[in-house]
Amino acid sequence: MTCALIGVGLIGGSLSLRLKQLGKVTHVLGVDKNPKHLQQAFQRGLIDAERELAEAVEESELIILAVPVDASLTLLPKILDLCTEKHTVIDVGSTKEKICSVVRTHPNRRRYVAFHPMWGTENSGPEFATTQSFEGRAGVICDAEYSAHDALLLTQELTKELGMHLLYMGSREHDIHTAYISHISHVTSYALANTVLEKEQEEETIFQLASSGFSSTVRLAKSHGAMWVPILMQNRTNVLEVLGEHIHQLQLFQSALEKCDKLALEELIEKANAIRAVLDHKPLR
Amino acid sequence: MTCALIGVGLIGGSLSLRLKQLGKVTHVLGVDKNPKHLQQAFQRGLIDAERELAEAVEESELIILAVPVDASLTLLPKILDLCTEKHTVIDVGSTKEKICSVVRTHPNRRRYVAFHPMWGTENSGPEFATTQSFEGRAGVICDAEYSAHDALLLTQELTKELGMHLLYMGSREHDIHTAYISHISHVTSYALANTVLEKEQEEETIFQLASSGFSSTVRLAKSHGAMWVPILMQNRTNVLEVLGEHIHQLQLFQSALEKCDKLALEELIEKANAIRAVLDHKPLR
Incomplete structure (x- = not known):
């Protein structure tokens, strides 16, 4: 499975690294506005190539959105605009109410799974990405009723492989x-x-x-x-x-x-x- | 050197364990009002025997006072009353101004070194005592001008063995x-x-x-x-x-x-x- 990684920092990079190690994703296309981060991510093997957003989405099935939560509000609708039934978009932001409300009426809302992995450190950036992450941690899926069944199944499968336990709740909660x-x-x-x-x-x-x-x-x-x-x-x-x-x-x-x-x-x-x-x-x- | 350990908890127990391991103390006499702690301390080798306070002081050269800081205020004067020139009393409390003021005019004040090792954990009691402690940590000696030269030298020698670096300051500071x-x-x-x-x-x-x-x-x-x-x-x-x-x-x-x-x-x-x-x-x- 090809993955578009939007935001090649600590969380996205760690997810990519571990999912590649587990054989769940084969090819990762990195999108980031910071060229230095893209370079570091490539050197560390977090991504296999750089892409512009539209190309990355087109060439992938899984899209991981791992940018600061203000940038997510702008990027997620753009990504969903480009999505087809083959795509699953998972974000990893620490807030969920606003992003869920922004895309609630988007025609492709079903392709999106609002996800929050309860892991992080005080460090940022691709240089700190590690495979020693996520295992044993909680992951929260919010407003699951708005996501497509197959998109949820993929998220469940990936988080199970990562060794996480899932909780479901409303984005407001x-x-x-x-x-x-x-x-x-x-x-x-x-x-x-x-x-x-x-x-x-x-x-x-x-x-x-x-x-x-x-x-x-x-x-x-x-x-x-x-x-x-x-x-x-x-x-x-x-x-x-x-x-x-x-x-x-x-x-x-x-x-x-x-x-x-x-x-x-x-x-x-x-x-x-x-x-x-x-x-x-x-x-x- | 025989050591009287007054208070066989986490800090005192860890000090005793490590100083024994380093060969700096040969025999440790435990004093504690909690019989269960004394028993645990004996079983774990933190102490070699139990004693009453006066006996412990009489039989030892080094006295480590490692009780809660309110109990120290009562115990330290009692211990100093029993001291001779052969004794060095080191406390390990986290506050220093009050205890230093309580014994300032005691005739045996010189036998006492006001010490604070900057190590601890959120756990208490002899069961948590460990040799993995103190190394690399700061230790503070307060109001050193009131301690006898030989008592300071012994404290310096022991803390050096423990791998600590010493700072000197006033108890108020x-x-x-x-x-x-x-x-x-x-x-x-x-x-x-x-x-x-x-x-x-x-x-x-x-x-x-x-x-x-x-x-x-x-x-x-x-x-x-x-x-x-x-x-x-x-x-x-x-x-x-x-x-x-x-x-x-x-x-x-x-x-x-x-x-x-x-x-x-x-x-x-x-x-x-x-x-x-x-x-x-x-x-x-």
Whole structure:
């Protein structure tokens, strides 16, 4: 099967690399506005050739759309315009409500599967693409009722090969969940980095002390704005709701500390410790 | 050299295990109010025998105090009361200003070295003690001018063997730095866990989606209150200052999102990305 890879970055590149390794795709045509990324992708074997968008779609059966979520809104309708019954278009964006609404009435909407693989790192670009990805991770298919049966079957087959487990939900529901489980983590990491960097202008010693706990908490603050500004903008209503709750939770700690209220602090921490069950993949209650 | 280990948990147990492996201590006498921990510590070879506090001090040259920082305030003066010129007492607590002030005028203050190894995990107890610790990490010695020369030399020798690099600073300065580099990370993780757990009461699906980014950001929320409530209480003035700044930084994101101000969001994220240089250029293992 020939695959058109639109956007040859970390996610698209990793998908391509692994699907080629698994023998699920034989030939990958790369489309990207960044010539350096195309060159790197070719050198690393993520793609076999470069193409313009229309050519790539025409020559392929599978189209993977892996660009920042603002660019997806423009590109997906264009791609669907070019699609025939032989095509399946899968996107990998972290927001789903807007993109699903943009193409809802498109005559070729059925060729599109709204997909979100729950994998990524704080790095971007084809140089970081890896076959060590996706396995064991969740993948979400949104608004499946608008996709053609064969397009869904292909997506299920590919994700099964990748070792992912699939969940199905509405695109609106998806965006609420990801606000809690992913987008807020990025906002808190960015804000924590800025908190410390604000101080660092005065005191350089801080960084000689940085421990693994700190590193773990701010790791996501390395993530690029080119990818995350569009995600936060598209999901701003949900992110604002979660952010409001998070600031409230921080204020509970603030208030307990201000009042020297040891008991309140103990209760807040004991409550938070319940996350252990979640992270260790045990049932919560 | 015989060592008295007061508190046979993760940090003390790991120190003991590694120092024994390196041949720097030959016999370890464990003191702990938790009989189960003493038993586990003995079974895992973290200690060679159990003792009461006074006996342990009398029979040893090196005393490692590795209990929660509120218990240290009571125990350290008691230990120093029992000390002679042959003893060196090293604590491993995450706060230093209060403990240093408590013993400042103690006649045996010189036998004490205020030490903070920048290593830990979200787990507690002797069962998690490991030799895979401390190497490559920073260790801080506070208020070194109040410690005897030979006690400092022993601490330097032991930490060198452990592969740590030492920093020296005032105990007050130490507590400001750790508020930024460690304590705030715990507060944000706890608050983030509570934010998500608050929601989970309504929607259980969230947790099926948890990604590695989320796990990384909330990992510290597993940390036990028995250790962290005393740390936050002792360092509350500094933690409150950092927490105020952190809430302010989150509010900058909130405001940018409320106003749909893409440019402001880009600037905030670009600023936060500078943390990459810090995380990548320092030994953070």
